[in-house]
Amino acid sequence: MKKIVFAFFCMALLLTGCADTADKADDGRLTVCTSFYALYDFADKVGGERADVINLVPAGSEPHDWEPSSHDMLRVSKADILFYNGLGMESWIDSVKSSAGGKTKYVCLSDGLCEDGASDPHIWLDPNTAIEMVNKIEAEMSAEDSKNADYYKQNAQELISEMRELDKAYAEAFADKEGFGIVVSHEAYGSLCSRYNIEQRALEGIIPQSEPSPEQMKKIIDYINDNNIDCIFYEKLLSKKTVNTVAEETGAELLELDPFEGLTQADIDAGEDYISVMYKNLENLKKAAE
Ligand SMILES: [Zn+2]
Incomplete structure (x- = not known):
């Protein structure tokens, strides 16, 4: 009897395609990979229940520094489409294209959406550009899966x-806030700011990734005082210790601004998405504009 059960089990495995069922559906469903969370969110909303969408960068990771493993290469090679942003957001894209193999279609979503020589990759933060990206995703998914x-x-x-x-x-x-300026930690808001006439100044380079030395700290504090900066936008991934000290020393208010590159697992579980994060960003930007 045991043997029969085992035989059935093996057959079931063969029929369902045992390995990596989560990575590649074998029931004809469209399989899509995305290079970071914003693109995942767009593709997942378009694909709904009829496509399998896989985000390559794990929850809570910073996509700028991420590198694909051999397992990720395999996932890409099995996918029908890989959507990526371009503009330097995915430093690994050329090596994946040349070595992943498979019949994957690589779609660069920033192609044709920005001026030549554009250098800020965070184009999805302008909702008008995000709309164009969603249109491209929809067209590509429909072409691959016309039914x-x-x-x-x-x-x-x-x-x-x-x-x-x-x-x-x-x-x-x-x-009515012409020339309103914000101070951010990471210079990621060029597209958003130019759309709504906001001026962006970044502390990047002034606030280092690691804990600043007392001299660097003095430089940050002088910069904020000299420029009459009364609020600083920080990101979750930046050391909170440094910005807290800066806020205490200068009286500047700390507000969060999320570039929606990656969500933590807690944010994902709470159902956060592009729309909810962008409205939270708007509330904090409005506080700064008051
Ligand atoms: Zn970024």
Whole structure:
């Protein structure tokens, strides 16, 4: 009897394709890989229940420094499409393209969406550009999986209408704040700021990645005092210790701004997505503009 059960088990494994079922559906479903969380969120919303979307960068990791493992290469090689941002966001893309193998289609989402020579890769932070990215994702997924094209289109339209509302909320919030400036830790908000006439100044280089020396600390504090900066936008991944000390010494208020490159597992479990994070960012930007 045991032998029969075992034989059935083996057959079931063969039929379902035992290895890596989470990585590649073998029931004809579209499989899509994305290079970091913003793209994952867009592709997952478009794909809904009919596509398997895999984010390569694990929750809580910083995508700028991430490198794919051989397991990730395998996941890419089994996917129908890999969506990536371009503009230097994925330093590993050329080596994956040349060595992953498979029939994967590589789609660079920033192609045709920014001016030549653009250097800030964080283009999804402008909701208008995010809409273009969602349109591209929808078109590529529909081309690969035409039987679900109407479904993908419907999902994309729902997300795009939320993005249009978001754009309206930002445009209204800053319409009469001409020249309003923000101080950020990581220079990631060029697209967002130029869309809504906000000036971005970055402390990058002034606030180092590691704990600053007393001389560096003095430089940061002098910079904030000399420039009459009354609030600083920080990111979760930056050392809170340094910004807390700076805030205490200068009286500057600390506000969070999220570039939506990666979410922690807790954020994912709480259902955070592009729309919810961008509204939180808007609330904090409005506080700074008061
Ligand atoms: Zn970044």
